[in-house]
Amino acid sequence: MTTVDGLAHGLAVALQPSVLIYSLLGAVLGTLVGVLPGIGAMAAITLLLPITYYISSEAALVMLAAVYYGAQYGGAVASILLRLPGTPQSAVTTLDGYPMAQQGRAGVALFTAMISSFAGSMLGIVILVLLAGWLSGLATSFGAADYAAMMVMGLVAASTIGEGRLAKSLAMVVLGVILGCVGTDVNSGAQRFTFGQVQLIDGINLVALAMGLFGLAEIIGNIRKAERDGPPARVSLRELVPTRDDLRRMVAPITRGTALGGFFGALPGTGSTISSFLSYALERRVARQPERFGKGAIEGVAGPEAANNSASITAFVPTLTLGIPGDPIMALMLGALVIHGIQPGPMMLEANPDMFWGLVVSFGIGNLFLLVLNLPLIGIWVSMLRIPFRWLYPAIIIFVCLGVYSVRGSTFDIVMVAAIGAIGYALTQAAFSPALLLLGFVLGPLIETNLRRALLVSRGDPMIFLERPIACGFVIATFALLIYGFVKRSDQGSQASSVAD
Amino acid sequence: MICCQTRRGAAVAAFLTGCALSSAAMAQDWPAGPVHVFVGFPAGSSPDTIARIVAEPLAEALGQPVVVENRPGAGGVIAVQQMLARGDDSFGININGPLTTAQRLIPDLGYDPVADIAPVGLIATSPLVLAVGADFPADDLAGFIEAAAEPEAISYGSVGEGSGAHLTAELFANAAGVQLFHIPFQSYAEVTTSILGGEIDSGFMAPSAALPQVEAGTMKMLGVTSAEPFAQVPDVPVIAGTAGLPENFRAELWNAFIAPAGTDPAVIERLNAELNTILADEEVRERLLAMGWQAQPGTPDDLAQRIRDDTALWGGVIDTVQAAE
Numbered sequence: 060m061t062t063v064d065g066l067a068h069g070l071a072v073a074l075q076p077s078v079l080i081y082s083l084l085g086a087v088l089g090t091l092v093g094v095l096p097g098i099g100a101m102a103a104i105t106l107l108l109p110i111t112y113y114i115s116s117e118a119a120l121v122m123l124a125a126v127y128y129g130a131q132y133g134g135a136v137a138s139i140l141l142r143l144p145g146t147p148q149s150a151v152t153t154l155d156g157y158p159m160a161q162q163g164r165a166g167v168a169l170f171t172a173m174i175s176s177f178a179g180s181m182l183g184i185v186i187l188v189l190l191a192g193w194l195s196g197l198a199t200s201f202g203a204a205d206y207a208a209m210m211v212m213g214l215v216a217a218s219t220i221g222e223g224r225l226a227k228s229l230a231m232v233v234l235g236v237i238l239g240c241v242g243t244d245v246n247s248g249a250q251r252f253t254f255g256q257v258q259l260i261d262g263i264n265l266v267a268l269a270m271g272l273f274g275l276a277e278i279i280g281n282i283r284k285a286e287r288d289g290p291p292a293r294v295s296l297r298e299l300v301p302t303r304d305d306l307r308r309m310v311a312p313i314t315r316g317t318a319l320g321g322f323f324g325a326l327p328g329t330g331s332t333i334s335s336f337l338s339y340a341l342e343r344r345v346a347r348q349p350e351r352f353g354k355g356a357i358e359g360v361a362g363p364e365a366a367n368n369s370a371s372i373t374a375f376v377p378t379l380t381l382g383i384p385g386d387p388i389m390a391l392m393l394g395a396l397v398i399h400g401i402q403p404g405p406m407m408l409e410a411n412p413d414m415f416w417g418l419v420v421s422f423g424i425g426n427l428f429l430l431v432l433n434l435p436l437i438g439i440w441v442s443m444l445r446i447p448f449r450w451l452y453p454a455i456i457i458f459v460c461l462g463v464y465s466v467r468g469s470t471f472d473i474v475m476v477a478a479i480g481a482i483g484y485a486l487t488q489a490a491f492s493p494a495l496l497l498l499g500f501v502l503g504p505l506i507e508t509n510l511r512r513a514l515l516v517s518r519g520d521p522m523i524f525l526e527r528p529i530a531c532g533f534v535i536a537t538f539a540l541l542i543y544g545f546v547k548r549s550d551q552g553s554q555a556s557s558v559a560d
Numbered sequence: 561m562i563c564c565q566t567r568r569g570a571a572v573a574a575f576l577t578g579c580a581l582s583s584a585a586m587a588q589d590w591p592a593g594p595v596h597v598f599v600g601f602p603a604g605s606s607p608d609t610i611a612r613i614v615a616e617p618l619a620e621a622l623g624q625p626v627v628v629e630n631r632p633g634a635g636g637v638i639a640v641q642q643m644l645a646r647g648d649d650s651f652g653i654n655i656n657g658p659l660t661t662a663q664r665l666i667p668d669l670g671y672d673p674v675a676d677i678a679p680v681g682l683i684a685t686s687p688l689v690l691a692v693g694a695d696f697p698a699d700d701l702a703g704f705i706e707a708a709a710e711p712e713a714i715s716y717g718s719v720g721e722g723s724g725a726h727l728t729a730e731l732f733a734n735a736a737g738v739q740l741f742h743i744p745f746q747s748y749a750e751v752t753t754s755i756l757g758g759e760i761d762s763g764f765m766a767p768s769a770a771l772p773q774v775e776a777g778t779m780k781m782l783g784v785t786s787a788e789p790f791a792q793v794p795d796v797p798v799i800a801g802t803a804g805l806p807e808n809f810r811a812e813l814w815n816a817f818i819a820p821a822g823t824d825p826a827v828i829e830r831l832n833a834e835l836n837t838i839l840a841d842e843e844v845r846e847r848l849l850a851m852g853w854q855a856q857p858g859t860p861d862d863l864a865q866r867i868r869d870d871t872a873l874w875g876g877v878i879d880t881v882q883a884a885e
Contacts, residue, residue, distance in 0.1 A: 198753060199756040245744050248720065257637060257638060258633070260634040391603060394603075397850075397851060405773065405778060467631065467632050468630065508746075515741075516759050518741075
């Protein structure tokens with residue numbers, strides 16, 4: 060079956076009324092759970108799983124997939140308006156999205172996020188269709204050494220995200236890495252920093268960490284500020300729409316973000332997270348005035364949003380073509396396929412072309428639904444900011460607790476959120492960047508696992524990082540980044556001193 | 561005297577009968593409300609799917625809702641703790657780990673698998689298959705063992721230190737008289753990727769994880785750890801008795817229905833009877849098999865025996881592994 064035949068075939072599957080309805084349902088649910096702080100695609104798909112027993116396998120997977128990428132759209136809303144990211148990817152969106160909202164440009168920020176998400180997804184689908192074969196090879200050609208080198212590069216590249224002093228940025232990354240060490244050591248089975256708490260054996264809950272560091276910390280911070288003096292002025296529709304200048308600024312970041320997301324998304328595991336952070340770091344690097352970042356730069360919303368949506372599309376490549384799920388949500392979707400007697404794996408494209416192509420086409424339809432659904436909602440979301448703090452904040456705290464509890468039904472995690480919230484408040488007051496802590500938390504353990512695994516594979520020979528071409532490429536890129544950083548720093552230093560002279 | 565004794569005896573007998581009757585009557589009335597089943601793994605995982613396959617007909621048979629409570633964490637241990645903490649009408653569907661090896665691997669387990677758990681019945685078992693990449697030089701078990709003659713020449717992936725995949729591989733290595741090189745991963749998906757990428761040589765894995773790759777011609781299965789050929793992969797030879805391995809070689813993962821110790825024996829009996837009826841259903845057996853699990857109905861005592869045997873078996877392997885470190 061050629062690609063064109065496949066797409067035509069997929070169109071026929073995806074346009075069946077029942078499949079269309081489930082696609083729309085998934086998109087609506089995805090948006091909804093994405094908007095609710097802490098309740099993510101995982102919780103929604105878990106709840107929907109039993110329903111999928113009773114509908115066709117195509118409809119089931121189309122719906123679950125729509126929830127998965129729909130949640131990315133919704134996640135941007137809570138991140139921009141309330142600084143409540145449910146995932147590390149949305150944490151990147153808060154960096155410039157939230158300042159925009161505070162400057163009264165919430166509508167523009169949301170519009171930017173939606174358009175970037177849509178463009179990223181659509182271009183991601185094109186990448187998926189044209190390069191599926193190549194991308195599926197990517198998953199098996201990356202070994203532990205390559206992952207370790209890639210993530211070190213990601214960490215180095217992204218460490219420029221934090222404003223202010225390098226030492227503060229590094230401190231946050233390191234703290235994140237240390238928090239990431241909590242739990243069972245994969246290599247020895249030893250328990251680290253669990254203090255005898257069985258609840259900590261699997262580590263600190265990521266959602267609890269994100270909710271505490273950002274959302275709760277923000278709420279605590281705002282309690283000290285005076286209650287808003289009445290609701291902010293009503294915004295007209297005109298103010299929601301980006302200016303021509305805004306649109307012009309978006310194009311390049313969206314293109315770069317999509318390319319990054321499309322590539323990294325196809326790697327099982329961290330693709331989506333690392334591509335969001337890299338996209339943000341890249342936009343900041345190439346920007347003419349990098350100092351605008353962190354203060355409401357539209358590029359800082361457009362790039363990462365395009366990246367994480369494009370990544371969420373290509374993340375289906377290893378899942379569908381190799382039967383290798385990249386994250387727990389993908390594993391859940393594989394579970395749904397198995398329930399329907401479809402064995403995901405290398406043979407799926409041949410054995411179930413309906414499923415594969417139907418799903419690909421449904422991505423396009425689902426994203427169209429999401430755009431049509433979300434653009435009119437922007438006005439409503441923005442008006443949420445008019446709710447007085449005394450009503451808004453207790454409601455948010457309740458949703459945060461619900462969301463964190465929904466991850467694994469643990470009350471211990473709710474206590475964790477409270478504690479992390481207090482720490483997060485202290486960090487924000489001292490002008491540390493919690494986004495970097497989150498990045499360290501996610502990447503640190505992965506670097507450690509892959510580094511140690513690579514050394515086990517090579518039986519202790521560190522040359523593996525230079526002998527494998529992919530790893531070697533990333534090592535060179537990392538050093539290039541470091542040297543570039545130092546040169547630029549000393550350049551600025553000498554300029555500053557010559558000015559002083 | 562005799563008459564007296566008899567009368568007293570009769571009274572005692574009547575009392576005991578009364579107790580038994582009231583207990584039986586209680587089991588008849590039971591359950592008065594929803595029954596909770598704690599599962600140690602997230603939705604969509606195989607223990608969760610097994611629990612849902614069982615829960616639906618069980619709810620019908622009991623006339624009360626059966627609520628599947630996912631409490632993932634610490635390899636199923638959290639769900640056992642939560643079941644014990646919740647008490648009334650709380651049960652568990654869990655894998656072998658929390659009942660056989662957890663006491664050796666987790667220092668603050670918080671429960672004693674023997675004293676605190678009342679077995680209800682085994683649900684299903686699954687063997688592991690020894691899988692290698694398609695271009696591995698050997699095509700059978702004898703060839704694999706030959707290739708592994710030099711200590712640590714052959715590496716294998718597992719799903720974590722102390723996991724079934726790790727312990728099975730060590731059990732196999734002991735029995736075959738070879739030393740394999742262990743590289744822990746976190747999921748079969750990672751092990752599969754690593755074998756396909758040529759990073760590691762082999763792995764003991766769930767048949768359903770290896771099967772799609774074997775069908776695509778990218779992997780080979782050299783042996784299965786069950787005592788009999790396994791229906792999902794009927795062509796794969798059993799390891800027991802092959803290539804000089806002992807006839808009694810057997811390593812199986814299982815899922816079982818458990819209750820807190822102190823649960824009314826009549827309730828356990830009732831649950832066991834319902835469970836065995838469900839597992840006798842052909843459709844249920846087929847659904848389990850499609851996921852790589854063989855239905856294994858039995859008595860609570862069978863499960864107790866299984867727990868004792870496996871605790872001894874894996875305990876021995878853990879001793880060897882720890883001694884080697």
